[in-house]
Amino acid sequence: MIIDCHGHYTTAPAALQAYRQSQIDGLKDPSHVAHPADLSVISDDQIRESVEGAQLKFQRERGTDLTIFSPRASAMGPHVGNETTSLNWSRACNDMIHRVCTLYPENFVGVCQLPQSPGVAPENSAAELERCVNELGFIGCNLNPDPSGGHWTSPPLTDRHWYKFYEKMVELDVPAMVHVSGSCHPAFHTTGAYYLNADTTAFMQFLLSDLFKDFPTLRVIIPHGGGAVPFHWGRFRGLAQDMKRPPLEELLLNNVFFDTCVYHLPGIELLLKVIPADNVLFGSEMVGAVRGIDPRTGHHYDDTKRYLDALPLSEADRHKIFHGNALKVYPRLAGRVAG
Amino acid sequence: MIIDCHGHYTTAPAALQAYRQSQIDGLKDPSHVAHPADLSVISDDQIRESVEGAQLKFQRERGTDLTIFSPRASAMGPHVGNETTSLNWSRACNDMIHRVCTLYPENFVGVCQLPQSPGVAPENSAAELERCVNELGFIGCNLNPDPSGGHWTSPPLTDRHWYKFYEKMVELDVPAMVHVSGSCHPAFHTTGAYYLNADTTAFMQFLLSDLFKDFPTLRVIIPHGGGAVPFHWGRFRGLAQDMKRPPLEELLLNNVFFDTCVYHLPGIELLLKVIPADNVLFGSEMVGAVRGIDPRTGHHYDDTKRYLDALPLSEADRHKIFHGNALKVYPRLAGRVAG
Numbered sequence: 200m201i202i203d204c205h206g207h208y209t210t211a212p213a214a215l216q217a218y219r220q221s222q223i224d225g226l227k228d229p230s231h232v233a234h235p236a237d238l239s240v241i242s243d244d245q246i247r248e249s250v251e252g253a254q255l256k257f258q259r260e261r262g263t264d265l266t267i268f269s270p271r272a273s274a275m276g277p278h279v280g281n282e283t284t285s286l287n288w289s290r291a292c293n294d295m296i297h298r299v300c301t302l303y304p305e306n307f308v309g310v311c312q313l314p315q316s317p318g319v320a321p322e323n324s325a326a327e328l329e330r331c332v333n334e335l336g337f338i339g340c341n342l343n344p345d346p347s348g349g350h351w352t353s354p355p356l357t358d359r360h361w362y363k364f365y366e367k368m369v370e371l372d373v374p375a376m377v378h379v380s381g382s383c384h385p386a387f388h389t390t391g392a393y394y395l396n397a398d399t400t401a402f403m404q405f406l407l408s409d410l411f412k413d414f415p416t417l418r419v420i421i422p423h424g425g426g427a428v429p430f431h432w433g434r435f436r437g438l439a440q441d442m443k444r445p446p447l448e449e450l451l452l453n454n455v456f457f458d459t460c461v462y463h464l465p466g467i468e469l470l471l472k473v474i475p476a477d478n479v480l481f482g483s484e485m486v487g488a489v490r491g492i493d494p495r496t497g498h499h500y501d502d503t504k505r506y507l508d509a510l511p512l513s514e515a516d517r518h519k520i521f522h523g524n525a526l527k528v529y530p531r532l533a534g535r536v537a538g
Numbered sequence: 539m540i541i542d543c544h545g546h547y548t549t550a551p552a553a554l555q556a557y558r559q560s561q562i563d564g565l566k567d568p569s570h571v572a573h574p575a576d577l578s579v580i581s582d583d584q585i586r587e588s589v590e591g592a593q594l595k596f597q598r599e600r601g602t603d604l605t606i607f608s609p610r611a612s613a614m615g616p617h618v619g620n621e622t623t624s625l626n627w628s629r630a631c632n633d634m635i636h637r638v639c640t641l642y643p644e645n646f647v648g649v650c651q652l653p654q655s656p657g658v659a660p661e662n663s664a665a666e667l668e669r670c671v672n673e674l675g676f677i678g679c680n681l682n683p684d685p686s687g688g689h690w691t692s693p694p695l696t697d698r699h700w701y702k703f704y705e706k707m708v709e710l711d712v713p714a715m716v717h718v719s720g721s722c723h724p725a726f727h728t729t730g731a732y733y734l735n736a737d738t739t740a741f742m743q744f745l746l747s748d749l750f751k752d753f754p755t756l757r758v759i760i761p762h763g764g765g766a767v768p769f770h771w772g773r774f775r776g777l778a779q780d781m782k783r784p785p786l787e788e789l790l791l792n793n794v795f796f797d798t799c800v801y802h803l804p805g806i807e808l809l810l811k812v813i814p815a816d817n818v819l820f821g822s823e824m825v826g827a828v829r830g831i832d833p834r835t836g837h838h839y840d841d842t843k844r845y846l847d848a849l850p851l852s853e854a855d856r857h858k859i860f861h862g863n864a865l866k867v868y869p870r871l872a873g874r875v876a877g
Contacts, residue, residue, distance in 0.1 A: 350689075351688075351726070355724060355725055385693065386690040386743070387739055388743070390773075390777065391746075391773070391777050392735075392738050392739045395738050396735035399731050399734050399738075399766065400725055403726075403730035403731040404725070404727075404731075406730065423770070423773075426766050427735075427766035429769065430763065430768065430800065430805050430808060431805060434729075434730070434800070434802075434827065435730065436802075436832070437801055437827075437828030437830050437839035438729065438730050438827070438828055441829055441830050461769065461770060461772070461773070462770070462772030462773045462775075463772025463775070463812070465811045465812050466769050466770060468808075469769060469804050488773065489772075489776030489777055489780060490780055491780050493775070493776065500773070500775070500776035501776075
């Protein structure tokens with residue numbers, strides 16, 4: 200069974216975005232009262248339609264089985280409104296993921312959006328995480344290191360600011376994918392700069408800290424192949440060494456994992472050359488940042504399975520990347536999937 | 539002749555930093571008057587000593603010849619004080635580079651720091667660029683896309699905000715290396731995140747714009763191997779395609795160049811696999827961000843020539859990367875170096 204650790208519900212029915220728009224419009228109205236979404240307006244058939252021609256079609260065509268599925272990352276927008284805005288929106292998005300997972304339990308398993316809000320304590324997201332894991336059967340979360348949308352107003356991920364939330368993750372035994380949302384900063388294009396920068400930034404924060412001494416079982420996935428990290432693996436090894444930090448393997452690699460959302464063969468080849476197979480999880484971000492077909496290959500840029508298939512990996516490594524590592528990083532998958 | 543396009547004067551005599559400290563201390567004093575540096579306190583012997591055991595030693599050991607040399611990037615600190623602070627500091631740093639280049643005309647050629655300051659028009663740096671090029675024989679500049687030191691308060695590099703400065707670059711026929719300074723933002727480690735993020739950010743800004751239609755002869759070098767760009771070349775190709783932009787070769791590659799400051803063989807191998815040899819300039823950033831010896835190879839991480847030497851490049855490509863491209867990108871080198 201091939202598990203794709205990185206999929207977002209980018210094709211949700213328009214009514215979900217209409218609710219979001221009503222939230223945003225409401226914020227301009229002084230008499231605005233935040234109200235939860237009524238998702239009963241969205242039928243199961245609309246949900247089926249939203250994935251049948253997209254994620255499910257690609258799963259079938261590409262030969263993948265189960266997608267670890269979360270709300271659309273660029274639309275999380277935690278900087279919009281306040282904590283209540285974020286909570287209502289996150290619940291709506293997570294409930295939609297739950298409906299997809301309920302309709303297609305063989306194809307999707309949920310990871311939740313967190314109701315983060317700039318300046319609000321991360322542990323305020325613990326209740327929604329708990330709801331998603333305990334009531335909806337989700338297996339992880341997307342943790343946004345920068346709820347401000349590009350201004351990076353939160354302390355580094357290694358600051359004690361985040362510790363109470365990490366305690367909840369450890370208690371529930373769920374990992375987080377470190378994933379920013381859409382950029383509202385004019386310098387940073389969302390999918391072409393901000394996402395990759397956030398990945399690199401988070402990794403370097405981890406490198407500088409003893410976070411994983413404090414939380415030896417905390418697990419994080421850095422998406423988009425780790426941003427710039429594998430390409431600059433020598434730089435990071437050298438920086439750690441110059442700063443008298445332990446070797447990266449010892450410092451980080453029990454806790455930090457990378458997906459394979461790198462959209463060309465030479466990139467995936469490099470990733471697997473420098474990062475141990477134990478730390479790489481198959482992911483495609485499908486349907487996501489890049490939707491076109493590469494004229495050089497005749498296949499979708501984000502069909503990352505093809506790149507992996509083209510590499511001379513051992514059967515053991517292949518099994519880890521496509522399956523085993525996901526079970527290790529997301530232990531709650533075990534109930535859903537044969538080992 | 540092997541030309542290293544990326545070296546900073548990280549080993550300057552202590553008196554230079556003492557002047558900088560006096561500037562910073564002065565800013566706290568309400569009666570502070572900005573005063574230029576008196577660099578006559580630094581002797582030629584002190585300058586010789588500062589490079590003999592460092593940059594010159596490494597040139598000899600590694601078999602490189604000429605370093606395109608600029609002030610220490612992390613110390614540019616354009617966010618400190620105001621425009622006058624930056625002008626005095628930049629002139630002092632550039633004058634020191636000039637002294638190094640005058641003492642060792644075979645080994646160093648100058649690239650200048652610009653007296654940028656947050657909120658100040660980039661064209662205010664044109665006079666210092668002109669002085670360095672016309673009076674001191676410099677061949678380029680380091681252009682900082684974020685003089686705020688991590689807050690990215692300037693418009694994107696493709697905004698008309700920068701155009702008058704680009705006009706001066708074009709008039710003088712000098713390129714810019716896009717290089718931020720030290721981070722004063724707690725999220726971003728200077729050499730482990732901020733530098734790489736800036737490289738990726740700048741590239742994506744170029745991808746989105748028609749800057750090089752407006753300035754067909756403008757040339758920029760993106761350092762540190764282009765940040766995350768080559769590793770994600772498929773992503774960038776796909777993003778451009780989805781946005782109906784021209785292919786990257788046509789859109790950017792007459793104007794955008796990458797150095798080889800990537801500190802391990804697999805990274806350099808990837809760089810040369812995806813970026814045409816016409817767009818890659820040998821660089822080491824020596825003595826710079828990573829100073830240690832890689833225990834896996836027994837050589838300095840930043841000895842990037844060794845990685846290139848290990849690749850099966852054609853003689854023609856090797857000549858371009860080590861020599862020819864530098865002459866193309868920095869035409870003012872021609873007076874200094876045989877073609």
